[in-house]
Amino acid sequence: MAEKLPETSSTTIIQGRAGQEEIPRASKAPMAESSSAGPPTAASKSAGAPDSQLPAPERKGHRQYVRFTRLHRLQHAGMIISFMSLALTGLSLKFSYTPWAAVLSRLLGGFQTAGYIHRAAAVLMLGIFFVHLGDLLRLRRREYRSWRALLTGPDTMIPTAKDLADLAATLKWFLGLGRRPDYGRWTYWEKFDYFAVFWGIAIIGSTGLTLWFPVFFTRFLPGWFINVATVIHSDEALLATGFIFTVHFFNTHLRPEKFPMDITIFTGRMPLAELKRDKPLEYQAMVTSGALDDRLEEAYPQVVVRVIRAFAWTALSVGFGIVLWIVYAMLFAYR
Ligand code: HEM
Secondary structure: OOOOOOOOOOOOOOOOOOOOOOOOOOOOOOOOOEEEEEEEHHHHHOOOHHHHHHOHHOOOEEEEEEEEOOOOHHHHHHHHHHHHHHHHHHHHHHHOOOHHHHHHHHOOHHHHHHHHHHHHHHHHHHHHHHHHHHHHHEEEHHHHHHEEEEEEEHOEEEEEEEEHHEEEEEEHHOOOOOOOOOOOOOOOHHHHHHHHHOOOOHHHHHHHHHHHHHHHOOOOOOHHHHHHHHHHHHHHHHHHHHHHHHHHHHHHHHHHOOOOOOOHHHHOOEEEEHHHHHHEEEEEHHHOOOOHHHHHHOOOHHHHHHHHHHHHHHHHHHHHHHHHHHHHHHHHOOO
């Protein structure tokens, strides 16, 4: 483990290797896609706000740590679009007796069209799921060589004894009885969110396909299984929307360190100072392996960040709106 590096404020550029005070804009990072932000020219500098007035993470010429690849970001954006569409159309069927559902389905073109949108979004979600499985196979072949190395390495998504210790230490920290634990590449709550979605898709997807193609599935399953699949699909949908739009939103965006929004999954990048504070072990591993410099890319320009924020705020608002609708339907209109 690397020796602990001194804390720096988010307005300073942090050393990548010993003795390097500032990280200059340098050659392209091999694993990171090229940024649309070019080097700051005299013209671009005079056209925009002066650097000193911009928030540190978005200042031109500052490089940020690339935490997510382009594929990760595309998958997450696709997952948001498909999940929101599935939740809105699915819940408009489930709560069809509420005035909300009538308004929504009219906006979507009627209940039948909502059903078509539901199926199209399901194809997108299942497509993302299989792309992810393919990506895991690629990762095993190219970077880890064996499943054992992938599943038991330091960056594993499988919960470990350290995650249990981190959970206990975090609870102590919440109670003021200890300090914030040093998290690594994936925290215990990120692993929990990952598996909630992973198994959630397997369950909701398989039951959804049963509802979509009942004739095919009842060739080898009993007829009553269609009823069971409807109950599982419908209740798992409620669990999934409730979980994503409350627990996942809180863990990711609403906890004090990130409030009101963390856009790392959209930009793929995060300020180095934030990485040091949030995931000190990931930072130290990068410094120790000498890979840090290769993982630095220029921050996106302000205009891109604004578009991303608008998308993210829309998703957050729709998500919270759906939670309110579910609560209303369950408390005042449930049949
Ligand atoms: C990913 C694969 C999925 C497939 C293949 C799928 C398929 C289906 C199908 C065929 C129906 C019946 C629709 C109709 O009668 O026109 C349905 C209903 C429904 N779906 Fe999905 N779906 C999927 C994912 C989801 C997700 C992610 C959610 C919510 C987050 C969801 C929520 C619902 C709800 C609430 C219903 C209504 C159930 C009821 O009548 O109580 N579905 N789904």
